[in-house]
Amino acid sequence: MSDARLFETLGLTEYEATALAELLALGRTTAPNLAEATGIPKARIYGVLDSLADQGYLEVIPGRPKEYVPKSPEEILDRAKENRRQAFESFTQELEEEREGFLAEFQPRYESATGDARPAEELFHVVDVGDPSEAETRRLYHEAEEAVYVITKSLEYLEAVEPALADALDRGVHVRVLFYHPNLLDDTERRIQREILTRLETDHPEVELRFATGTSPWRGTFADPSEDYTDGEAIFLVEEPDVPNHMRQAALTENGSFVAGFKRYFDLVWTHESVQSR
Template identity: 65%
Template sequence: MTDVDPTGTLDRLGLTEYEERTLTELFTLGRTTAPTLAESTGVPKARIYGVLDALADRGFVKVIPERPKRYQPRSPGAILERAVENRRQDYEGFRATLDERRGAFLEEFEPRYERASEGVTPTEELFSVVDVGEPSEAETRRLYHQADEQLRIITKSFEYLDTVAPALTAATERDIDVAVLMLHPDHLDADNAATQAAVVERIEHEYPAVGLRFSTGKLPWRGTLADPSMDYETGRAIVLVEEKDVPLSMRQAALTENGSFVAGLKRYFDLLWEYESVGEYPRHES
């Protein structure tokens, strides 16, 4: 039975296990038949044609009209380009659908909302919450994409860099001022220190414009600030409070768009950056 993609890229494209297994094997076999693929991948013969049709519909596989019919993968580069195009078309279709329904939706629900809001003093919620993991990572990417001027990141070792890298790249390409404050490796265990060292090397190589310093004291919270302003008018943030005895899977991250609160977080960041951090990463020769 073939191995699935060891890089994890095909999984991010939304392929099922059978689709991923089949496409991975096609890269090795080249042009071949469905029965051959079923035998080499372990995908049931009753399912293999549907799997191949799904891959062909996405544009990842070419169907060769021979007898018997054969299937050939597109190049890995072409598959990634097609995946981006597919997602773009999905988004455009989604947007067009909402545009078509917008008038009817607002006509139906705006009056209800306005009646329910009559006599109620508007208040701004200080926080909302999301689960730590993919929900919090998605919100972090949103902050990166929406930033107009600044991003300030406080993190232990930036171990989630892979999940936000495209958004970080886009931010730096827009000349967003990005600064990252990590925990000093003296406060990390060996595994986290090794992770951090690899991340630091990657940032220095791929994101040379990003500011980077290391806190000499422990960090009570971690998170991202986007466009904080000292006039308290703007600012967005996602914050995870350090809870030593609570498993990460059980934690929640706090979201806020309260300008005053974000300004306070920015002042804390600036104080650590200026007075309680170092700029040189301690590299130990092997």
Template identity: 65%
Template sequence: MGETDVFDRLGLTEYERTALTELLSLGRTTAPNLAEAAGIPKARVYGVLDSLCDRGFVKEIPGRPKHYQPHPPTEILDRAEENRRQEYESFVADLEDQRAAFLEEYGPRYERAGEDITAAEELFYVVDVGDPSERETRRIYREADERVRVLTKAFEYFETVEPAVADAVDRGIDLRALLRHPDALAAENRERQRAVVDRIRGSYPEFGIRFTRGALPWRGTIADPSDGYDDGEAILLVQEDEIPNHMRQAAITENGAFVAGLNRYFELVWTHESERGAGGSGE
């Protein structure tokens, strides 16, 4: 952390910061001298110095005229830490004073609002397809503890999630992806898929890839499914070719049973309806 960062954390105004910086170079001086040296208006300099004294960064020395002297840098930092601690303790005390009244007022409101939530809303929440869904997908990769499973047509969005994939590989996450067989793709998507597969096989050989000739009624990413239905997360969207991407939404679920069901579908297709030898330029 540089000196600029330290001054930022002290919470000083621009004039206070300028004054303290100049005082640390000048040492003991008068307000008029400081105003002249630091370029602070004389009408403002006394208020600035009073504030620095109140914070414990500068001490006032009585006399005619009064002088001002900065405390040593170590004492300034110690005092700043103590000031922040006192502010926090005051904040906590004020919050506790208001806790009972706040909970009494807003607790029932929250409970009443929750009564209208449907089972479907508890099972899923949705995000727009595009940047929001890609951001959530990256998060799922980064938060995965053991394994990630992907169902995708051509993995055309791979570039947007690649940093998260690389992180998952480095952490030893078990990664597998099921893609549509190139023979089932249009020429443009086939070329996109080929480039992605070459990239993955060349840079992330740990990432298992297989291809299915069957249709994929839904596509998405699954993380950490649990046979006990008590863990896991998934993001998915269903096949809706007639709806443009900018109008589509992806569903995210943390329901362990639902995630386990999605993973069951993945494993069945992976084991019984897929093959490895397709997609790359070397195949």
């Protein structure tokens, strides 16, 4: 992840990100010196530094003039995590405080509008391929309780979902990945696949890996299928060779029967139509 993306993840403004990055390089300094080094207007620099201090990313040393010292990168990441946790707890508390009034107001309206006839459950809904589909895939990893299964060409999106994958593995979730065999890929896809395989085997050896010897009509990720067809969730793409990824959509389903069907297909390929990854 680039510095810019990380600072954006921390929720920093452009000036805050610029100031913090420069502070980490300078160490202890004053507001005027930092303004000169970064080009942040002097009229704004004190507000920027106060905001960073409030978020716990730096310390203010009293004096004339005051000086500012950044926390270590490790402390900054830990504090960012704690800030997000506290914000979520505050949001949850506020939501619970409003729950009774919200339900009293809108539940009768909903029931009056729909009556006894509830709309049939949609089998699928769709999201665009890219950031939206990657966000849904991360959610599947985070919410998985027992197992996650993946069918993929090269898992080229690993970087986008790796923290969620690591979280699932840490919780004891069983993960199997079925790659397309390298013979089925072009040169670029084979190179990407080799890099991803090395990364998985080095950083996440708990993940089970195999190569499918034939192509699949779909690719995607599904979690926690059940034998009684009641549970599980999946995100997948059907093969559309002539449609570029930026024009495609991924389908999501919480239909337990579909997810159980995906699991049976996966098991058949894993057992009878795949080989060891190395």
